[in-house]
Amino acid sequence: MIPELVLGMGAVACFCLGAFPTVRRASQLVAWFAVLFAGAVVGVQTGWWHGHAVSEPWYAAFGNLFRWMGLGLGLVLLASMRPGASERHEAESLGCLLSAILGLMLVGGAADLITLFLGLELISVASYILLYLDRDGPRPEEAAGKYFYLSILSSAVFLYGLSYLYGLGGALRLDRLTHAWASGAGTLGDASLGAMAAVLVLAGLAFKITAVPFHFYAPDVYQGTSHVNASLLSVLPKAAGMAAIIKLLLGIMVGGGLPLWQVTLAVAVLTVTVGNVIALWQTHLRRLLAYSSIAHAGFMLIGLTAAMTYRRPHQHPWDGAGALLFYLVAYVIATAGAFAALSVLRRGNRPVERLDDLRGLARSNATAPRFIAWSLAAFMFSLAGIPPLAGFWGKLAVFFSALDVGASPSENPLRSRLLWLAVIGAVNAAIGAAYYLRVVGAMFFTEDDAQDRQQAAVVATPAVVAVFACLVLTLAIGLSPGSWFQAAHSASPTAVPTIVEVSLDTAPATH
Amino acid sequence: MELPLAHASQIPLIAYLLVGSVLFVTGITCMIAKRNLIGILIGIELILNAGTVNLVAMSSPFVAGSGLPALDGQVFALFVILLAAAEAAAALAIALTYYGGYATIDVDHGDRLNG
């Protein structure tokens, strides 16, 4: 718990410093120190991440994965926050950022429902305040309002679902809930109540991960706020939501014998298709990336669906949940990198917001814009799933997990569904490439022909370093994905024998 | 040992759950029907309270058929109440800025982001 405590204290310190105008500037230092110190503690505790190879339980690896993810994102987001833009609220913004990261780490490490719920809410509340404090975006009050009301609605629905989950399982601790659901015990041994709990929980979390039909807020909110906030919204709630989905749906509810895969399959198909297809028409960069993040949620749900339909202890290491986690890592790096790259670009004193604003970026005479252009292109290709970048291996793992059920010769009655799911996912990967290529095309293939507008320039901030770090990670994972696959695999709950046995007994009958 | 309130156990758990579900449905209806931010906030509070009622009832030793005398659900409920207070504060702040931007708290006016 030490890293979490460090972050929490850092957040409190930032909020306190905000109250004193004279020492407000110190909040930057405090925030950096908190994140780096927490990172050092996690590093020492986990042996700098070689621990995943040894036989630690999956939830430990899972927690560590999300700790690293949270801290890494923390560094990127801290670097992207422009000092001076919201100077009046800088300390508060930093405090909120630290709390949001803390929320992600709590969700990743949660062992009971309270921690999980509070972790999710910590992210939500912090992001309301960040959206509210942000005066940089074009429509901050509308973005904050929309996000707030929809987010809190989803939290309330989620809580209502959790109350049934608790009642049916008779415990708040996740491991007890797993066994309770698997053995059919609980206060109310009623299948319909179980289904209701599952649907409510899924609906609440679908909002966090921007799954259809709870996705519609994302483009508006992203458009209405700044690059940094959009970055935060497109990675932190999604990562936390995915963590919660794995823990609750895959870790607990699948054991209850509910045909949850039907719901996730439908949601996955809708999400991936809607996200990719609507993104084709977007010209606003944040809207485009919003639809892209919706589509990627769909790809991750393909992995989830595959994980839910396994009937045997899988021999293949690209299981659905591991694929989801790997995909999440690749997505988070590329998306955070892309937003960081956008956040350092300015035209005159205006941020770069539309596709047209990127025109001719790669043909600029200065080195910095060209570097940003190539980095942004790498992130786009990674998101599109082109090898040898990280996103490719994510798509590989996800499609493999679906095909492993869908194309294997075993007698799984769901195979044809999963086969089509994989095909739909693959077709969508090709559709998705189209809009990523538009971004690349705007930067590389067009001249900056507008004389009235100012040349795109790069503001030198720590964000450039963050872009570089994300670029290096994207390439490194792409060239040598082995240990990252292993990390994702060891964090996958389907690696636990008990759960596999459970889903073996109670998998849905015939469809 | 008999507690003084033991007679309360005559009310079965399902009744509490029904209350919870009524609150939930009312809250959802309220959110959909109301066009103003404060009204929507009330709806959300109702939904949160629906969850709270469930949590408390399910873990209460005084409710017939609950069978979960662990009280941890009630701890959860306390956290939720705390959270609801925090969110209400944020909601009011946002409503204020919204009013500052649009001179109304009617949500129908917040459609300037193309969506």
Place this chain on the structure above:
Amino acid sequence: MSTLLLVTVFLPVLGLPLVGRRRESARLASLLIVTATLLLSGYLAFAFPAGAGEFAVWETSWVGGRFPGVDLRLGLGLDGLSVWIFPLSSLLTFTAILVSWHAVDRGATSFYRLLLILLTGMLGVFAARDVLLFYVFFEATLIPLFFLIGMWGHEERRYAAVKFFLFTLAGSVLTFLGLLALAIYSAQSQPQGVLTFSIPHLTENLMRLRANGQLPLTVQIWIFLALFAGFAVKVPLFPLHTWLPLAHVEAPTAGSVLLAGILLKIGGYGFLRFSLPMLPDASAACAPWILILAAVGIIYGALTALAQRDIKRLIAYSSVSHLGFCVLGFFALNPLGLHGGLLQMVNHGLATGGLFAVVGMLYERYHTRQIEAFGGLARRLPILACFMFLLTFSSIGLPGLNGFAGEFLILTGMFERAWLLQRGELVLAVAAVFGVVLAAWYMLQLVGRVFFGELKEPVQGGMEAHAGLAGAEHVTGDHYRSQGWTGDLTAREVLALAPLGVFIVWIGVQPSFFLARMTPTLDALSRPATRASRSEAGPATAAAEAVDAAERVANRRSAFGRAQTTEGDPCRYSAGIACGHQNPPPFTD
């Protein structure tokens, strides 16, 4: 040898830092790197022993060491399929760099760096011994070419680049699923369920499954179709070819050369590497349909080429037609057709790559590619015209040049198949012959109009060009070159084309030298499919049995090590073409 292969494949990427900022140093450095790669890959190809199966195999674990359970390797190796296409990639990149010498002025550093990355991608595709490595290289070739077309192309370059990328990607994601499905099935045959992606292991495992009857035809056909989606787009087969003319026309010369010369070959290579050996029954079952598509493509490409006014577009459509021949050869599913198809891929790379280079040189001089703008250039540019004639004759299959050997083998193979197995397919064989005639027509018409007749040189558009024409004699330097320079080929340009010419003639007069190195691999890979196609045709006819028997005899002979090249039919015919073959034709046996 195996380390040498590794070095060869990654040399271009390792050389990236050497490509400097200034244009002159960038192009010189990249030329040196590519020359070194060319020499190494040429050495590897000519060191390839005739009759060998695999050569210079280099393998190491890629993912497996850190991720147990997945046997994913960085595995490189040459065999009969790749032995000639592999050095051809370096050769055409060499040509591509030389033809871009003056043509590329903006962003030269990026241009040459992308060419080098592309070269590593192409070498890797053909050397990969692992399915995923193949796919990684396959897709990795897309990115540099996407930028090459989009940044240095002509007017419609943006649209062309995106269309090229999306078409290829849309097909290849399905191919990707197919490849994964192959790996999943292959893992079933192993007790430990180790997920292997190594191509030889996959082939072996799938053949074991097939022998046990665990690989039913329906499954094979589904996977075959998935693979087909990507490869057919890449080839491109008839209904999926629409990206090709656009990409070719809009690409810069170097891009067109490499796209036509090498990248289109990946499709055909994929058929030979994956579809035929791993899914023989499906290949046999789908062959009739694919043959129809190929024949339609041959005729359609030829007729469309006949109607073109733009030289580049004409050559692009001729590619559609020629690659139809390759596919026709492959799916004739007999040794003749397979050898012919594979040889024809190399031939097409040499001829069409060269043709695009020549068109690029014309464009550099006159800034137009319209056929009617030219006339009688043979007098003005005699050396260029000579190369053009050589390439054209190669392209239309004049006996004595490489195109003849390839097309002849393909057509013989197709006739053999049609005669022995399916008489109805004689129509397709005749259509293909007709395609040869059409090819001669449109190519000779092109040459006739551009190089013979009255001297007609295009008037250059734009104010600057007029100024350039008025005082052409006084303008010097790069401006002179880019605007009004209409001299004959320089030494650099001759150097770009001459190696292609050498190989065109060499393959033409001694195809057996090249075929002999393909034979062992081709036979091993295609035998199941060949057998399957014969049994597909119903009760085996006496003739088919006779062929089978002859093949067995040939096998036995080669097993005794009498001659490395006597694996059955192709050499019998190629010996007829080739005078320089040392072994007596097996006819005498």
